[in-house]
Amino acid sequence: MPSLSLQRFALLGLPNFRWFFTGQLVSLLGSSMAPVALAFAVLNASGSTGDLGIVVTARMVPLLGFLLLGGAVADRFPRRTVLLLANLGSGVTQGGVAALLLTGSYSLGPIAALSLLNGVLDAFTTPALRGVLPQLVDRDRLRQANPLLGSMRNATKILGPSLSGVLVVAFGGGPAIAFDALTFLLAALCLARLSLTDRMPAARGTGMLTSLREGWTEFRRIRWVWTVALSFCVINLVQVGTWQILGPSLTKQVSGEAAWGFVLSARGVGLLLTSALMYRVTVRHLLRLGQSVTALGALPLLALGAGLHAPWLIAAAFVAGLGSSVVGIGWDTSLQEHVPAEVLSRVSSFDDLLSYLAIPIGQLSVGPLAHAFGGFRVATAAGVVYAVAAVAPLASAAVRRLPHGDPEPDGATPAASVTTGAR
Template sequence: MPVIGSFAALGSRNFRLFFLARAVTMVTGSMSSIALAFAVLEISNDPVSLSLVLTAFTLANIVFVLFGGVVADRLPRALVIQACYVLDILSIGTIALLLFTQTATIPVVVGLAAVNGASTAFVMPAMQGIIPQLTTPEALQQANAMLSFVRSLVTIGGPVVAGILVTTVGAAWAMVAQIIGWLAAIPILAMVRLPPPAGDGRFSLFTDLRTGWSEFWSRSWLVAVVLAFMVMNAIHVGSWGVVGPYIAKNDARLGIAGWGWVVSAEGAGVLLMTLILMWFPLRRPLRMGMLGISLFAIPLTMLGVHPAVVLVAVAALIAGAGAEVFSTGWSVAMMENIPTDKLSRVSSYDMLGSFVVMPIGTLVYGWLITRADPEVVLVTSGLLYAVIAVSTAFVPSVWRMGRAEGATARA
């Protein structure tokens, strides 16, 4: 029966435990981005302040992500994730406490956002590297789609709840919920049993970084996609992460609650696509992924032309579906074509390249939105985003990338 293949990853006890822990943190963390954005705007209704907080998070992530990849390949990945959750509890908990006591300031939030960004730099490579250890090659796409399913499911309701909480009792309560999630996930991850990390036990930071770079640079499809996302992520974080909330707070056609519905619609699009990907394999994961991600240009343009809730939400729904095609396709391509013992390091180079321009994006868009017509900024951004995504899809190694032998046989 196809349904058995669709949930084959749950046959592994380790994956079930990891899936539960990840689901808990995604449920409680689904409100965090909106809560943080509007917490900053509550302290200072200035898009530059929000861009500074996002920049601090991203810069810390960039600085530490290569080290995170090395650590995740050398130490038990579940343990790395647990340790980072403890650090997250401390940083986000402090922000929540300052909000409750009305003593939060932008410089303090900037510093705590940097701590959270540094922690995330270790979590992300560990998350990417741990999944092939938890399931079989045949179930990789299903495992990634199942995780995306939960993420998108909670994204639908989380931003709406966050919007309601922010407008009623304040942003700090959403952060408290996230802390509860981390506290619950830590003991669950402690029950995951994985083989010891590969290697002879000797640790050399520069040798490990050089090995990861060689694995990264030797794959033209990997380099092409990362270079594309170097620019696309800067556009995304600046336009959607800075300009979007600013328009929502200052344009009655959208509003804070309306922005929550828009973000939720994007999650609904991801949700629908994950259901499809549980049943149907991506035989050309990168080709379809880059064409799918180009659809983000639609809500970006609509946000500039006519930021009405229904129109932007429908466009975000379409973009969410396309984003999930890329997300699952990219994860599968990485996990099938890169050795597991080097996967976290290669993923860290992917993340470094993809994130390195994002701080510039947040700062530039925070500056642009105070000096230029938002419609011109967003429409131009949408056009550039689409051109880069579609052009990358036609890079020969990206266009031809298929699946590993036997990986799609089950479906």
């Protein structure tokens, strides 16, 4: 039997996967740099946090509004083409933002409009990405491909923000945004090298509204999908706003400003280590394992709520990162193995929409709740709710018993047997 290192080399030796991996590497590196660069560029140019809030919101709203359409399009048309056009469009829009910043022509309206277009393009990219991987590798290699992609993704999350910070300090936000635009164009070139056979007969023979209804019907039909999706809707509701808004504030009160950066880095290291480990292990019930370790994500919230000092909070964030990586790999692989290929992007878009909708609600609610009850109490309550929501899906036999590589309990045909792939 070949060694694991040779298996990994063989996976990267597949031309389609190698081009996809390279394109994702450069694109994600640029995308991980962009938020830091854009935040400082807008703040430096406008001096207004209100402008920054408008720009961020302008990107999120169309992402939510067009996700379902993006899923239907990715199931209806060749996913390589969808990704190619979306990356080209993102390169152009980010290039426009960079041009405004580099020429000193900052204006809120054009920047917000370009951010809105970026959000629309993201809505088409996300479902297509999850659907195209099974077209690149055989189903028995999905459990190697997803951890490998996860390791790369998590590495860019660690490297990208730091690199962006250096560029912003040395040259300003414009060059960093310009680099992001270039990475989208390079990713498009890599996608253009893919050689795939796209067949989506079920989606192409129907109207768009009918296609959306079919996706919703499939999403509701597969019990383990909507059960886990509801769980993460609750998790995002209590976690994202608490972590992003209260996290820095409460950490500063207890341990000082510098501690928060170490906390975020520790979580990133945990993500990277586990994604590398997942490449080397085989788990029969991957979804069950993922849901079990999801509860580890509650630890940093509970540590915040308890007012623990930096070493304990850093350790909690590291452990949470270990669990989060398992969850992401387990979820992507389970969807790709068990959801029919011709509806995979639509089912994924309903899952993503349900999860993303909860984020702005939580972000808007956490401030008033902290004012009414105190930040430490809100963080503690969020940690408790997070833990309960994480393990609740394990009460369902469909979640506990979903195996590796076999048809899922509700009878869906494995993705790899429906077409030549997806994602």
